[in-house]
Amino acid sequence: MQLHPFTSLAAAGSTAVLTTAAASLPLSLAVIAAAACLSVAGGVERRMAAAAAGILVPLVLSLFILHGLFFPEGAAVLAQWGPARVTVEGLQFALDRATQLSASVLVLLLCSFTISVPDLVASLSARGVHARFAFVLASTLTLLPAITTRLGRIRHAQEARGLVITGGVFRRMTAFRWQAVPLVLSLVDEAGTRAAALEARGFGGPGARTSYREVPDPPFQRRLRLVLLLAAAAATVVRLGQSWVGS
Structure with a gap:
């Protein structure tokens, strides 16, 4: 089934929002795996891998350097060099944020390479x-x-x-x-x-414009876009509510 461009954009944006709001390592890894498989199916895996490496490698390294060495809530210290401490909590936090970021970047790249x-x-x-x-x-x-x-x-x-x-x-x-x-x-x-x-x-x-190109937009995809956008909005509201209650 050929996806409408608006459906592709809604799916990519909603997936990025849901993954970030859920803050779940298994979900992030599942999204990364799905994006990789879809890139192979679409024949854009090499171009997408090069673009993802250029974006994610410096960001992921900075996350591990910042949180892996200077995580203030870290208690289980693995190594220490002056003020820098490698802690289990810092590495776990960096891993969670790196997978969330990677999942969001990959789904957005997949959309841009295939739309x-x-x-x-x-x-x-x-x-x-x-x-x-x-x-x-x-x-x-x-x-x-x-x-x-x-x-x-x-x-x-x-x-x-x-x-x-x-x-x-x-x-x-x-x-x-x-x-x-x-x-x-x-x-x-x-x-x-x-x-x-x-x-x-x-x-x-x-003046008015006409186009010879007609893009089919089935009713199912229009309803799917609405569901995706509502799910992303609901996940954002729940996440903000949890943060507000926690603070």
């Missing part, structure tokens, strides 16, 4: 959203996949010219600037090209 931009733009336009704003919103959701693809092409081109990017961390950091400059310049150039193309297609023109 159909033309269908999303057509669906937004059909709901009365201005065509220019619809295109900007759709492009924002797919910005990370586009950057990942473009960065891979730049890296392959530079490796073909003899630039050594493999190796240790410092060598990779040194080589990163040789990739960042052409990446930024190519994105700026592409933005100008896209703006000209949009003007040529009348995206900035006034």
